[in-house]
Amino acid sequence: MRSVGMAAVAALLWAQAGSALASGLDSEHLFGLTEGTDIGAAGEREIELEFAGRGGKRGNAYRALSFATALKLTITDSFRASPFFAFDHHRIHGIEGLDDRNRGSLGVAGMEFKFRALDRTKAPFGLTLGLTPSWGRLDETSGERVIGYGANLFVMADKELIPGTLLMAVNVGYAPGASRNFATGFWSHDSGFFASAALSGRIANGVFLAGEVRHERAYGGMGLDRLDGQAWFAGPSIYARVGEAAWISAVWSAQIAGRAKDDLRSLDLTNFERHLLKVRIGIAF
Numbered sequence: 001m002r003s004v005g006m007a008a009v010a011a012l013l014w015a016q017a018g019s020a021l022a023s024g025l026d027s028e029h030l031f032g033l034t035e036g037t038d039i040g041a042a043g044e045r046e047i048e049l050e051f052a053g054r055g056g057k058r059g060n061a062y063r064a065l066s067f068a069t070a071l072k073l074t075i076t077d078s079f080r081a082s083p084f085f086a087f088d089h090h091r092i093h094g095i096e097g098l099d100d101r102n103r104g105s106l107g108v109a110g111m112e113f114k115f116r117a118l119d120r121t122k123a124p125f126g127l128t129l130g131l132t133p134s135w136g137r138l139d140e141t142s143g144e145r146v147i148g149y150g151a152n153l154f155v156m157a158d159k160e161l162i163p164g165t166l167l168m169a170v171n172v173g174y175a176p177g178a179s180r181n182f183a184t185g186f187w188s189h190d191s192g193f194f195a196s197a198a199l200s201g202r203i204a205n206g207v208f209l210a211g212e213v214r215h216e217r218a219y220g221g222m223g224l225d226r227l228d229g230q231a232w233f234a235g236p237s238i239y240a241r242v243g244e245a246a247w248i249s250a251v252w253s254a255q256i257a258g259r260a261k262d263d264l265r266s267l268d269l270t271n272f273e274r275h276l277l278k279v280r281i282g283i284a285f
Helices: 002-016
Strands: 045-055 059-076 079-095 101-118 126-138 145-162 166-181 187-204 207-220 226-242 246-260 275-284
Touching: 059 101, 187 226, 207 246
Parallel strands: none
Antiparallel strands: 045 059, 045 275, 059 079, 079 101, 101 126, 126 145, 145 166, 166 187, 187 207, 207 226, 226 246, 246 275
16 A cells, blocks of 8 residues: 555656746755755745654554644744644554554644755755754654653755756754653653665656665663664655645655664564655645
């Protein structure tokens, strides 16, 4: 079903290619989960809708769905603020270490800040720094009710290898968090590290196809203290401009290698999932 869904999205994007405009190349979403450094020009506003699905753990059935909305406000050519919120739904049945549930709720809310230190059109490469503080009501993996606080600190770099045709991007990030479980009252602390690299090439007017490799590590403790597991992911993405003010992208990422702490089995399906599918739509106004 995932492959059919991706084929349908790809067909839709290709159908839009004839009307897609190539005015003003924006690198932010050309690379899949890896992000480019562009943040828009001062005064620009955009609504972004994101639909994401995660699945694949050891056991019977695991599906985590999310619908997020963000308002992107570019304050200056170098600074952007984006409030966001997301609703999550978990369907879990017969999964190792997780309680069965079929429930949805407001998952997380927060604010993303981006500061563009180097403009890729004027410097040898682009460089943007980001910070995303957030507050959550659901545990991302188990769907349990919690009160959670977290942050994502990240660095993004990109460069046009062939102007307007081939681009590359690299991201590195660190994400500490703390949460209190409603059922037990206990606090837990964790952190994560990720690094990714991607290439994106233009295949039609306003349409880009990308390939991405990403590495993630999960830790107990907020300071990257105790490694709980690590995983490698890879997958394709496609991006298209739709008219003058909109765009759409689709990403599929699969875990190709990994291992959880004290687990000799291949892949880390304790801290991460096997598959991720994400579709984003942006509309400027």
